[in-house]
Amino acid sequence: MFGKKYIVYILACQKNGTLYVGVTNDLKRRVAEHRTGAVPGFAKKYKVFLLVYFEAFDEPRYAITREKQLKAGSRANKIRLIKNSNPDWRDLFETL
Numbered sequence: 001m002f003g004k005k006y007i008v009y010i011l012a013c014q015k016n017g018t019l020y021v022g023v024t025n026d027l028k029r030r031v032a033e034h035r036t037g038a039v040p041g042f043a044k045k046y047k048v049f050l051l052v053y054f055e056a057f058d059e060p061r062y063a064i065t066r067e068k069q070l071k072a073g074s075r076a077n078k079i080r081l082i083k084n085s086n087p088d089w090r091d092l093f094e095t096l
Contacts, residue, residue: 008070010078011054013046015089020048023067027054028096035093037078051093053082063064 007027011020011034020043024030031051034043042048057063070078082089 005056008055008063008066011048012050012052013048018046018048022068023063031093050091052089076096
C-alpha cells in the first residue's frame with residue numbers, strides 16, 4: 001500500500017483509551033502482530049489493538065523523529081491529532 005514508506009502509527013484500546021505510538025515499514029504486518037499477541041510489551045499488556053492514526057514518511061529518520069516527538073508530547077496532543085483525522089476513532093486497519 002505504501003511502497004517504501006516508513007509509518008508512524010497510534011493504536012488505542014478504545015475511544016479516548018490507552019494509546020501506543022510506534023513506527024514500522026510494514027503497517028499491516030505490524031498491527032497484525034500486535035493483534036495476535038506476537039509482540040510482547042505495552043500494547044499486548046493493555047490490549048491496544050485499534051489503529052486510529054498513522055503518517056507515512058519517505059525516510060526512516062523522519063519517521064523516527066516524528067515517533068519520538070509524539071511519544072514525548074502530551075496525551076491531549078495525541079488525542080487532538082486523532083480527533084482531527086479520525087473523529088469517530090474508527091479502526092483504520094480495515095482500510096489497509
